[in-house]
Amino acid sequence: MGFDQDSGKAVAALPVVGAQFCDFQAVNLTLSSAGVFSCGKYTVRDEKQNDVFAVDGNCGCGRQRRVMDSSGKVLLVLQKEAFSFQNKWKAYLDEDKLLFTAKKPCFRLKFCVDVYLGENTTPDFKLTGCCFKGKYSLRRTDTGELIAKARYKWKLASIARCHSYSIEIEPGVDSLFVVSMFLVMNEIYLDKPAAGGGGGLCYYCVGISKL
Numbered sequence: 158m159g160f161d162q163d164s165g166k167a168v169a170a171l172p173v174v175g176a177q178f179c180d181f182q183a184v185n186l187t188l189s190s191a192g193v194f195s196c197g198k199y200t201v202r203d204e205k206q207n208d209v210f211a212v213d214g215n216c217g218c219g220r221q222r223r224v225m226d227s228s229g230k231v232l233l234v235l236q237k238e239a240f241s242f243q244n245k246w247k248a249y250l251d252e253d254k255l256l257f258t259a260k261k262p263c264f265r266l267k268f269c270v271d272v273y274l275g276e277n278t279t280p281d282f283k284l285t286g287c288c289f290k291g292k293y294s295l296r297r298t299d300t301g302e303l304i305a306k307a308r309y310k311w312k313l314a315s316i317a318r319c320h321s322y323s324i325e326i327e328p329g330v331d332s333l334f335v336v337s338m339f340l341v342m343n344e345i346y347l348d349k350p351a352a353g354g355g356g357g358l359c360y361y362c363v364g365i366s367k368l
Contacts, residue, residue: 171304173274173334174233174256184332188307188339189321197222201336210336222344224337233337237344244345248337257281257334259341268293270342284342293322295338303327305335 170179186209190199197214199222211229214222222235233256238245245260258273272282282304286293291309296302310321320343326335 170329171331173331174250174337175331175333178331178333179329180326180332181328183328184326184330186324186326186332186336187310187321188324188336188343190319190343199340210333212340220344222340224333224340232333235337235341235344246341246344248341259284259338259345261345268346270338270345272338282338284338288346293339293342295335304330305339307339 170176170181172179185204187202188199189202197212197220199212200208201210201212203209208227210232211225211227212222213225214220214235220237223231224233224235225231234249234251236247236249238247245258247258248256250256255275257275259270262269262271268286268288270284271280272284273279274281280298282295283298284293284295286307291311293307293309294303295305295307297304305324305326307322307324310323322339322343324335324339326332
């Protein structure tokens with residue numbers, strides 16, 4: 158339990174990766190890729206433009222993303238399941254410890270990513286939004302509580318060919334988990350833009366339309 162200085166209220170922590178990533182005040186971050194040829198590289202910066210996390214990885218049907226701290230230490234490994242019909246991603250703290258699974262529900266046309274902690278068979282979190290408005294939200298499925306939201310930066314996408322999101326994280330929520338989820342969201346809908354409506358996530362749907 159921590160204390161939100163802005164609201165004056167006690168805040169319960171929601172650690173998924175770890176309590177060290179929970180700030181008891183609201184956190185604002187920017188997640189950006191290096192453009193259409195970024196090959197899985199992203200940066201995450203705070204409001205003062207300090208590097209908070211960095212992402213690298215490989216491409217292909219079984220691609221991987223590694224989320225690191227500002228010093229280059231690997232914190233989390235995100236692995237896409239090869240040939241997954243649902244475009245499924247799994248997050249690992251190490252090679253043996255599964256943290257969560259994220260996937261797009263089968264036969265669902267609306268923009269959605271379900272998140273399952275550990276080996277759970279029902280979703281613990283749900284990420285929804287509108288690709289054409291570029292607004293997304295991450296909520297707990299048990300309470301419907303909003304834990305984070307993101308907005309797509311249209312101007313940056315059209316000029317720099319860069320996928321970029323401003324992310325607002327609620328007090329007490331694990332910032333590494335939230336960043337990883339919006340990263341996976343971008344990867345899922347960038348990988349299959351036609352199936353998911355693509356919209357704000359695909360350069361051809363966003364960048365060109367805004368030129």
